[in-house]
Amino acid sequence: MHVLVIGAAGMVGRKLLDRIASEPGALGGEIDRLTLVDVIEPVAPAALAGISITKAADLSDAGVAEALIASRPDMIFHLAAIVSGEAEADFEKGYKVNLDGTRELFEAIRLEGKKAPYRPRVVFASSIAVFGTPFPDKIGDEFFTTPLTSYGTQKAISELLLSDYSRRGFFDGIGIRLPTICIRPGKPNKAASGFFSNILREPLVGHEAVLPVDENVRHWFASPRSAVGFFVHAATLDLDKVGSRRNLSMPGLSALVGEEIAALKRVAGDKAVKLIRREPDATIQKIVAGWATDFDTKRATELGFRAETAFDEIIKAHIEDELGGNI
Amino acid sequence: MHVLVIGAAGMVGRKLLDRIASEPGALGGEIDRLTLVDVIEPVAPAALAGISITKAADLSDAGVAEALIASRPDMIFHLAAIVSGEAEADFEKGYKVNLDGTRELFEAIRLEGKKAPYRPRVVFASSIAVFGTPFPDKIGDEFFTTPLTSYGTQKAISELLLSDYSRRGFFDGIGIRLPTICIRPGKPNKAASGFFSNILREPLVGHEAVLPVDENVRHWFASPRSAVGFFVHAATLDLDKVGSRRNLSMPGLSALVGEEIAALKRVAGDKAVKLIRREPDATIQKIVAGWATDFDTKRATELGFRAETAFDEIIKAHIEDELGGNI
Structure with a gap:
């Protein structure tokens, strides 16, 4: 082939x-x-x-x-x-x-x-x-x-x-x-959606990350x-x-930013969570407000497509695939 | 302008x-x-x-x-x-x-x-x-x-x-x-949808028309x-x-072929209806089965778009606009 x-x-x-x-x-x-x-x-x-x-x-x-x-x-x-x-x-x-x-x-x-x-x-x-x-x-x-x-x-x-x-x-x-792909590997970038990944990826390796929106923002992840x-x-x-x-x-996980952070706490502890710095940004908040937050993906699920069902899994996949299994 | x-x-x-x-x-x-x-x-x-x-x-x-x-x-x-x-x-x-x-x-x-x-x-x-x-x-x-x-x-x-x-x-x-625009003026053509107009337009002027589908076929008209x-x-x-x-x-009228014919009878009598010749055509039946039959056009209606609500109106509009008001 x-x-x-x-x-x-x-x-x-x-x-x-x-x-x-x-x-x-x-x-x-x-x-x-x-x-x-x-x-x-x-x-x-x-x-x-x-x-x-x-x-x-x-x-x-x-x-x-x-x-x-x-x-x-x-x-x-x-x-x-x-x-x-x-x-x-x-x-x-x-x-x-x-x-x-x-x-x-x-x-x-x-x-x-x-x-x-x-x-x-x-x-x-x-x-x-x-x-x-x-x-x-x-x-x-x-x-x-x-x-x-x-x-x-x-x-x-x-x-x-x-x-x-x-x-x-x-x-x-x-x-x-x-x-939205999360956790995106690599460096923080300027994409408006970057923070969804940044607030997990960076604290997992001991770096600060900026959160520009409220914890009650919902989004759609895999x-x-x-x-x-x-x-x-x-x-x-x-x-x-x-x-x-x-x-x-495609199927995905609908989750609040607060749920991302709670999962980070379960996987990597308070020390990681404290590296998230809250810096509200009205421009990013407005862009994010226009994005879809949840889907019913019956067809794709029936056809056998699968995604994570909890943020803990998403974080653990990142640790396995990007960090050699260790934090 | x-x-x-x-x-x-x-x-x-x-x-x-x-x-x-x-x-x-x-x-x-x-x-x-x-x-x-x-x-x-x-x-x-x-x-x-x-x-x-x-x-x-x-x-x-x-x-x-x-x-x-x-x-x-x-x-x-x-x-x-x-x-x-x-x-x-x-x-x-x-x-x-x-x-x-x-x-x-x-x-x-x-x-x-x-x-x-x-x-x-x-x-x-x-x-x-x-x-x-x-x-x-x-x-x-x-x-x-x-x-x-x-x-x-x-x-x-x-x-x-x-x-x-x-x-x-x-x-x-x-x-x-x-x-679907009905009654299309002009001559019968080979479009699969042509019969919806033909079975009204032709009998109104004393000509035969072919009906290739059943009377219980539903369609969407203006x-x-x-x-x-x-x-x-x-x-x-x-x-x-x-x-x-x-x-x-756009708004329209959802109607059966049988309702078209009933309206023709009300407007132009049995003599017109008798000019419809039934010639079932499996190819046309199959094409028509793939077409939409009814809509809920809430937005267009709220925005002031209007169409007919009965086939009698559609036939009368044709008589006024195409036949000088007389049959």
Whole structure:
């Protein structure tokens, strides 16, 4: 099996590769070729270096998608995107990368299939940003997508294209709407959602972290480990069971910031909790107030997708996966 | 006010122009310039000929949108599309006309606004084809769009673009999801939905019509007169009241084929009903089974959009508007 990962240098891409390296049969067959692409050249895990080709390329540049698809990969993970803040700040770049790049990929697959039968699986990373306020208490599987960002609009449009190209038989697509990934590894960043991870990740290693919102803010979470699990499950799932509605909100954990902190206390004690510094930030509070807080993900759950059910699990997964099991 | 109508040679476009001709203030101000565009050159109603420019042009061809927008129309009706059957038969043409053409228009407006402030109103003709089975008994305002045709996909994507461009302040957009228009004037055509109109329009003038489905088939209707009313209302509506969710399912009449026939009998007698010839057609029955049958259009109704509430009204509107009031 030839697997193509677009966006392979991103956090989820790298963790997906680590999972494949440690569990070679995870995608349901033997992988004999791996093509890894990102705007900066991705690094293949050592165990996969022998079968990997790495490339620095932007999917939205002319000819890139066509060249990638000419080698007819059997399975394609499309994880590449510019993030919400950048897509909002640079309208043209957002549409070019997040919409046109995706469409170029889908078109390249369709046109390759005109040369000789070709119907790869396409697993697409979407986002709960396809939803916009006001929300019901729990967003159900049939709630409409009325994004309030250009990023969310680009993801919602990509979802529609994915469904139509799948329905027409050009590929077998599935769209995975990720919850907010927590605990994001790495350094604190300027994303408005960063604090959800920062207030756990930093205190676990003895560093201070800033909390800009109240403890009663609710949000929707899954660990990086669960995110990888979603993509692996999507790669092998029987899509006949999914039917024509190919975009699924993934399961997650709806939790208050206060519940994050209580779990941190249980796992790492008061010493860790004391490293959280409260610095209310009205701008971040306003942005966060527009985000979805809870979902009823009946379809994805019935299809076998799984996420954490308590914040203690999310923190323990981070300690195992990022901190070698020790704090 | 300079008004641009794209798709001005189509049925709804022509009827919109007739309405403006007979009611010059319908769009909320004096119209001093009217630009009428379609792939075949539209004809301006006599009363509007002095202020009209007519053009044959395809919005999806390079430079067409830019040239149209260079004259900075204040109000734009975008009614142009290829129909569902053609978009399904010719994948590339459907995306080019129905998606790229719309995006070219929206981009031309955005780029014109970079030269000097410009924020026209854009009234877009969408369709209930954005919905795909299975449906609830009544499709509510918050039901998700999972189209099962490429045409429906192109309309759903255009709706998302319209909302995002409106949110960003590039124009003031509103999307109007039309019910099936009945009674369509003109000759019987090969559209799968044609019979809904044929079985009324033809018997009213003494001609036979074919009914390919059972009388217990339910569907969602509005008259051409109501369709024009939707666009006129959308042109003048206070969009602050609409908020960020700019695409609205229009009110309509949910009725059985049997109710159409009963109304025909009340209006035109048994003689007309006897001209309906039953010729079951499994292909058409299957297509029609995938169509929405009823809606709860609370938002549009609260915003003042109105349609017929009985088939007798729909038939009488046709007799008044198309048959000079006589049968």
